[in-house]
Amino acid sequence: MSAIEALYIFDRFAPTPTIVLQHEWRSRSPTSPTSLLAHYNAHLAPRPALLYVPTTTPPTLLFSFEHNNLLLLSPATSEIEPLLVLEFLHRVVDVLEDYLGPPLIASKIEGSYDIVAQLLCEMADDGIPFTTEPNALRDLVLPPSLIGKLFGSVTGLPGNSLSSISGSTHTNAISTIPWRRANVKHTNNELYVDVIELITATIAPSGRPLSARANGTIAFTSKLSGVPDLLLTLQAPNSHKQKLGEKPNSILQYPVFHPCVRLSRWRDHPGELSFVPPDGKFVLASYEVNLLPSAKQQLQLPVTIDMKTAIGPDEDEFEVRVFVNTTSLTPAVGNGSSPAFGSRSGATRSPAFGGSSNVPVVEEVAITIPLPPAVKTLVATRCSRGEFHHEGREVLWKIPTTGSGAAPSSTATFRTGVQIRAMADDDDDDEEEDEVGEGEEKKDAGTRKASARKRRFKMAMPRCAIVNFSVKGWLASGVRVDSVKIVGGRGMGEGVKPYKGVKYITRAGGIEVRC
Numbered sequence: 001m002s003a004i005e006a007l008y009i010f011d012r013f014a015p016t017p018t019i020v021l022q023h024e025w026r027s028r029s030p031t032s033p034t035s036l037l038a039h040y041n042a043h044l045a046p047r048p049a050l051l052y053v054p055t056t057t058p059p060t061l062l063f064s065f066e067h068n069n070l071l072l073l074s075p076a077t078s079e080i081e082p083l084l085v086l087e088f089l090h091r092v093v094d095v096l097e098d099y100l101g102p103p104l105i106a107s108k109i110e111g112s113y114d115i116v117a118q119l120l121c122e123m124a125d126d127g128i129p130f131t132t133e134p135n136a137l138r139d140l141v142l143p144p145s146l147i148g149k150l151f152g153s154v155t156g157l158p159g160n161s162l163s164s165i166s167g168s169t170h171t172n173a174i175s176t177i178p179w180r181r182a183n184v185k186h187t188n189n190e191l192y193v194d195v196i197e198l199i200t201a202t203i204a205p206s207g208r209p210l211s212a213r214a215n216g217t218i219a220f221t222s223k224l225s226g227v228p229d230l231l232l233t234l235q236a237p238n239s240h241k242q243k244l245g246e247k248p249n250s251i252l253q254y255p256v257f258h259p260c261v262r263l264s265r266w267r268d269h270p271g272e273l274s275f276v277p278p279d280g281k282f283v284l285a286s287y288e289v290n291l292l293p294s295a296k297q298q299l300q301l302p303v304t305i306d307m308k309t310a311i312g313p314d315e316d317e318f319e320v321r322v323f324v325n326t327t328s329l330t331p332a333v334g335n336g337s338s339p340a341f342g343s344r345s346g347a348t349r350s351p352a353f354g355g356s357s358n359v360p361v362v363e364e365v366a367i368t369i370p371l372p373p374a375v376k377t378l379v380a381t382r383c384s385r386g387e388f389h390h391e392g393r394e395v396l397w398k399i400p401t402t403g404s405g406a407a408p409s410s411t412a413t414f415r416t417g418v419q420i421r422a423m424a425d426d427d428d429d430d431e432e433e434d435e436v437g438e439g440e441e442k443k444d445a446g447t448r449k450a451s452a453r454k455r456r457f458k459m460a461m462p463r464c465a466i467v468n469f470s471v472k473g474w475l476a477s478g479v480r481v482d483s484v485k486i487v488g489g490r491g492m493g494e495g496v497k498p499y500k501g502v503k504y505i506t507r508a509g510g511i512e513v514r515c
Contacts, residue, residue, distance in 0.1 A: 002080040003127030004088060007120065008033040010071040011106040020070070020106045021113070023120050025127035029075050031056045036073055040064060050082055065089040068103050084129065091132040095119055098134040099143055112144050133259075135181040135278040177227065179260050179278045184491075185225045189498035191484055192221035193232070195332075197475050198509040201291070201299065205514050209299040212291035214476045215509070216252075220284040222277035224498060226491020230484065232273040232284070237478035251477060252287045261285065276489070289477035300476075302326050302362045303469045303508070307515035309461035312417065316457040317380075319415040320367060320465060324401055326360050331473055332480045332504040360474035362401045367414070368466040369395040374420050375460050381416035388414065418460045467511040475504050 006029050009021040019033050029036075039053045040062060051062040061076040063085045072089050093104060099115060100108040109116055118141045122131050131137060175182035196219065201212035222228070236251050257263065258275070261284070265274040273285065291299055302325060309318040371393045378390055386399040399412050481502045486492070 002076075002078055004074060004080075004085055004124055004129070005029060005076055005127060006074060007089075007092070008036065008073045009106075009109065010037055010073070011069060012066070012071045013069045014106075018106070020109050021116060023117065025124055030058070030077070031060060031075065033073070036060070036062060036075055037071075040071075040073060049086055063089065065093070067093050069105060070109075088124070088129050088132070091129075092120070092123065095123065095132070095134055095137060099137075099141075115141065115144055131178070133179040133278065135280070136175065136178050138181045139175055177276060179258070179282075180227065180276060181279055184227075184279045186223045188223065189225060189492075189496055190221070190223040191230075191498050191500045193481050193484060193500075193502040194219040194221075195475060195479065195481060195502070195504050197289075197477060197479075197506045199291070199301075199476050199506060199511060200509045201301075201511045203511065203513040209292055212299050214289040214291055214506075216287045216289065216475075216477065216479065217283060218285045218287075219281065220277060221281045222279060224277070224279075224486075224492060225496075226493075227276060227489050228486055228492055229276055229488035230274070231487045232275075232484050233482040234271045234273070235480050235482040236271070251289050251293070252479070253290060255285060255287045257285045258282060274487075287479075289479070291476060300328060300330075301511070302329055302360065302471050302474070303365055303467055305367065305465055305467060305513050307462070307465055307513065309515055310454075310458050314457065315454050316460075317415060317417045318461055319413065320369065320397070322365070322367060322399060322412045322414075324362055324365060324399070324410050324412075326362055326471075326474075329360050329471070329474050330478065331360055332475050361472045362469055363472065364468065364470045365399040365401055366468045367395075367397040367399070368468070369397070369462050370464065370466070371395065371418075371462055372460050374456070376419045376421045379417045379419050381414075383412065383414040385410075385412040418457065420456055420460050462515065464512050464514045467513060468508045470508070471506045473504055474506055476506050480504070 003026065005026055006024040007021070008019060008023075010033075011018045011020050017034060017037050022033060035056070036053075039056070039060075040047065040051065043051060047064065049064055051064070053060045053062055058077045061080070061082075063074040063076065063082070065072045065086065070093075072092065074085055074089060076085065096109065096116065096119070097104045099119065100112055119137060122137055122140050124130060131140065195216065197214045197216045199212065199214050202210040204210050218232075220232075222230075255266075257266070257273075258278075260275040260277060262274045265272055275284070277284075304323045304325075306321045306323070307318065308321075311317050311319060373393065375393070378395070381388065381390075383397060386397060388395055388397040395416075397414050401410075484500055484502075486496070486498070
């Protein structure tokens with residue numbers, strides 16, 4: 001069976017290429033880490049996650065993953081499943097952040113190398129991924145905080161006392177559930193659900209959506225003592241058609257579940273997630289939703305724009321008008337039969353965010369306008385609200401929607417003129433004049449120059465705009481959490497009623513509006 005051979009972590013922002021961590025599971029790689037880094041940098045950005053390097057001996061498959069200022073490289077000289085290695089690199093980053101705290105930077109890894117080495121040995125046995133769940137790893141490797149407390153409370157230990165204490169502490173406390181650590185105890189029992197959707201869409205110049213999808217993530221935070229057994233029920237906008245044979249989760253496409261989810265329960269009872277949760281934060285499930293299941297389907301967005309190009313007396317201006325409207329959105333409201341959910345950090349409550357209004361809240365509205373290479377600069381720029389920045393070949397316009405003077409439904413306008421780069425006389429125009437004939441030579445020279453100028457300005461107009469925003473209290477797909485219940489388990493105590501909260505957030509992951 002193929003296995004992961006090695007892992008190298010580099011500090012990308014160091015003045016010189018610096019290797020932060022070098023770990024081999026089987027044998028030392030025939031190619032040095034610095035040579036692998038040189039092969040990686042030789043490719044032009046954006047670099048793919050898998051590179052084939054035929055010039056090494058033997059030829060090498062180079063897997064990579066960039067995170068913050070770190071670059072993770074894993075070479076493979078034999079055939080191996082690519083997704084296995086890439087997923088393992090992501091798991092390494094998640095585990096190190098869980099142990100060392102976010103953000104994960106080079107100094108944290110260097111300062112806790114003993115912890116990192118233990119984690120890598122437990123995560124892969126002889127290069128084969130073995131234990132990658134943070135909850136299970138905490139039963140095997142002491143977190144840095146616990147080691148510090150141990151050193152602070154115990155003095156005069158022999159050289160190998162720490163390892164012996166670590167082994168004796170965890171030998172009898174290893175959990176039988178791979179994703180949940182043993183002997184979990186909490187003073188306050190709490191359950192939090194975060195449903196986050198990322199919208200990607202393409203809008204035609206006519207305003208008709210060409211494509212629109214939502215990628216959803218159900219993030220779960222469990223702080224329950226013992227080993228609880230939970231049941232989470234989802235509802236979709238078409239769940240009322242259940243009598244017609246349509247399943248309530250029929251709009252969910254490509255669902256991916258945490259290993260704790262019982263798949264048989266999901267198949268037999270669509271929309272129900274039965275699971276024993278890990279302790280702490282984890283991703284319970286992810287999914288995709290086609291927001292345009294039929295050609296007649298209307299796409300409801302809280303932020304829409306209208307672009308006009310080649311306007312003004314000289315046709316050298318363009319205008320972007322942004323409409324922010326939350327009144328047409330359907331809030332993520334429960335049906336009244338689900339148990340009450342509590343507010344979360346003063347930010348959200350189910351059924352409504354803020355606990356006082358059912359109107360979704362639009363924030364972080366930003367419009368990015370890519371500019372053609374012919375544009376030299378912008379002139380006579382004005383916007384009715386917000387601030388804009390022109391750097392390089394794009395304009396970033398940020399529009400405030402909260403605070404004084406901001407309304408839940410409003411309009412903002414951005415208008416500017418373009419100044420094109422200096423160019424030589426248009427050779428195409430000269431060729432046209434030669435081909436026309438003597439009669440056309442008498443055409444007014446000023447008219448010809450004006451026509452050529454308008455054509456050049458038309459080429460300098462933007463072709464699209466990218467819309468970004470976030471909405472609290474609304475999901476584009478209409479999916480919502482109906483209930484979260486404790487249906488069994490052990491070690492919790494009788495009569496435990498945990499504090500529960502749910503939060504809904506929709507973000508635009510790049511909505512392209514063409515003009």
